[in-house]
Amino acid sequence: xxxxxxxxxxxxxxxxxxxxxxxxxxxxxxxxxxxxxxxxxxxxxxxxxxxxxxxxxxxxxxxxxxxxxxxxxxxxxxxxxxxxxxxxxxxxxxxxxxxxxxxxxxxxxxxxxxxxxxxxxxxxxxxxxxxxxxxxxxxxxxxxxxxxxxxxxxxxxxxxxxxxxxxxxxxxxxxxxxxxxxxxxxxxxxxxxxxxxxxxxxxxxxxxxxxxxxxxxxxxxxxxxxxxxxxxxxxxxxxxxxxxxxxxxxxxxxxxxxxxxxxxxxxxxxxxxxxxxxxxxxxxxxxxxxxxxxxx
Amino acid sequence: xxxxxxxxxxxxxxxxxxxxxxxxxxxxxxxxxxxxxxxxxxxxxxxxxxxxxxxxxxxxxxxxxxxxxxxxxxxxxxxxxxxxxxxxxxxxxxxxxxxxxxxxxxxxxxxxxxxxxxxxxxxxxxxxxxxxxxxxxxxxxxxxxxxxxxxxxxxxxxxxxxxxxxxxxxxxxxxxxxxxxxxxxxxxxxxxxxxxxxxxxxxxxxxxxxxxxxxxxxxxxxxxxxxxxxx
Numbered sequence: 001x002x003x004x005x006x007x008x009x010x011x012x013x014x015x016x017x018x019x020x021x022x023x024x025x026x027x028x029x030x031x032x033x034x035x036x037x038x039x040x041x042x043x044x045x046x047x048x049x050x051x052x053x054x055x056x057x058x059x060x061x062x063x064x065x066x067x068x069x070x071x072x073x074x075x076x077x078x079x080x081x082x083x084x085x086x087x088x089x090x091x092x093x094x095x096x097x098x099x100x101x102x103x104x105x106x107x108x109x110x111x112x113x114x115x116x117x118x119x120x121x122x123x124x125x126x127x128x129x130x131x132x133x134x135x136x137x138x139x140x141x142x143x144x145x146x147x148x149x150x151x152x153x154x155x156x157x158x159x160x161x162x163x164x165x166x167x168x169x170x171x172x173x174x175x176x177x178x179x180x181x182x183x184x185x186x187x188x189x190x191x192x193x194x195x196x197x198x199x200x201x202x203x204x205x206x207x208x209x210x211x212x213x214x215x216x217x218x219x220x221x222x223x224x225x226x227x228x229x230x231x232x233x234x235x236x237x238x239x240x241x242x243x244x245x246x247x248x249x250x251x252x253x254x255x256x257x258x259x260x261x262x263x264x265x266x267x268x269x270x271x272x273x274x275x276x277x278x279x280x281x282x283x284x285x286x287x288x289x290x291x292x293x294x295x296x
Numbered sequence: 297x298x299x300x301x302x303x304x305x306x307x308x309x310x311x312x313x314x315x316x317x318x319x320x321x322x323x324x325x326x327x328x329x330x331x332x333x334x335x336x337x338x339x340x341x342x343x344x345x346x347x348x349x350x351x352x353x354x355x356x357x358x359x360x361x362x363x364x365x366x367x368x369x370x371x372x373x374x375x376x377x378x379x380x381x382x383x384x385x386x387x388x389x390x391x392x393x394x395x396x397x398x399x400x401x402x403x404x405x406x407x408x409x410x411x412x413x414x415x416x417x418x419x420x421x422x423x424x425x426x427x428x429x430x431x432x433x434x435x436x437x438x439x440x441x442x443x444x445x446x447x448x449x450x451x452x453x454x455x456x457x458x459x460x461x462x463x464x465x466x467x468x469x470x471x472x473x474x475x476x477x478x479x480x481x482x483x484x485x486x487x488x489x490x491x492x493x494x495x496x497x498x499x500x501x502x503x504x505x506x507x508x509x510x511x512x513x514x515x516x517x518x519x520x521x522x523x524x525x526x527x
Contacts, residue, residue, distance in 0.1 A: 134344075141454075141460075146454075254462070259346060269473050273484075282486070282487050
């Protein structure tokens with residue numbers, strides 16, 4: 001949050017501690033999505049478009065409530081519907097609001113080659129800076145949730161900003177504001193985790209939903225968007241939420257050891273030919289000077 | 297021996313010794329189209345490779361511009377290499393002479409060329425460079441198209457996205473290694489090589505020393521002095 005920079009740590013000539021010391025809580029922001037109370041109304045989709053200035057795009061009808069198959073560069077928030085068959089054969093409609101998860105360890109940021117095109121604020125929000133984006137699409141390979149999308153007209157990548165422009169002014173994200181059932185919550189990571197665990201416990205103990213739990217995947221260091229799921233053992237059923245998301249090992253290798261190996265190899269090559277020249281020198285052909293037709 | 301001495305001795309050869317056409321105009325043009333497109337891809341590719349080399353993108357107009365042109369220059373490079381393949385692949389077959397030469401390569405490296413068996417128009421090392429670049433660009437082209445249209449690779453086949461990254465990096469590094477050696481040999485190590493790919497000609501002494509079998513072939517039945525330089 002923008003005010004964080006104005007928080008006072010030490011103060012001169014002041015009797016006692018700085019005013020407000022230790023009253024601030026965790027500044028890691030978090031969105032909590034309780035899928036058990038989502039009714040799939042899509043108000044969050046509309047609010048997202050409205051706040052971010054995009055118009056409604058063509059929908060794709062596939063015999064379900066699904067607006068379109070996946071998020072788009074100008075459609076950052078999408079409820080994924082899944083008609084899920086329970087073990088006893090009955091049908092339930094699983095609905096999950098899909099958007100950027102704002103990973104603590106963001107794969108998009110790890111993969112990005114452009115200076116300053118992706119930032120992670122101290123409050124945990126992962127944000128694309130389109131003025132620095134070169135549109136290479138590496139973030140598409142880095143993201144374990146298939147979130148970054150390419151705008152072919154501007155050749156820039158886009159995704160949910162967690163309404164950083166609202167949050168930095170002390171407002172909650174637009175989707176949260178619009179939710180009619182209160183299945184969306186926004187606050188500090190600590191508070192949202194507590195709320196989520198409490199709700200999951202309630203579902204388990206009071207409603208007999210034994211597998212209810214919180215989705216806050218450790219593989220990406222936890223996320224800035226967490227879910228309460230009826231069945232936390234099967235997140236894939238919620239429109240393909242990965243069970244154990246992590247930055248692809250290829251991306252880790254490419255951005256880690258491969259850099260060293262490659263750079264050392266290139267440097268070794270340049271060093272090698274230089275040393276060769278210093279040791280052996282050029283290959284000279286002794287040209288005849290007597291005009292006898294190139295006899296050596 | 298200083299560089300100026302080399303030039304003057306070549307001039308002397310131009311007056312006294314014969315000159316032989318080594319590369320036709322068409323071959324030279326193709327070589328330089330490939331060279332310029334490759335170097336563009338190299339500069340921009342290195343910019344995307346490491347944050348410490350991102351400044352290279354500024355040389356060609358900044359990150360977004362570099363990203364826009366990189367695949368197009370890559371395509372142009374691929375076309376020029378395929379063209380070279382059409383032009384040279386017969387000359388690039390590995391022959392028995394190459395196998396003999398490859399066993400004696402250490403003498404070439406140590407500049408003890410008198411110990412080397414005779415070679416044809418291209419020696420084993422040049423052929424190796426050609427094939428590294430040829431297969432390198434095939435891999436770069438296929439993986440590059442994957443990276444270019446990465447969103448078109450469905451999420452269910454996302455291993456292809458990761459494969460494209462891996463192959464593109466590995467193939468690029470292999471061609472960079474070959475490129476470093478090629479540029480070193482063509483400019484600094486093998487004197488006369490650089491002028492031959494610019495003006496097309498070498499001296500008969502050069503041809504005899506480096507490519508004896510080719511020299512014998514092109515001068516068969518004619519005396520080298522009477523062979524007029526072609527361009």
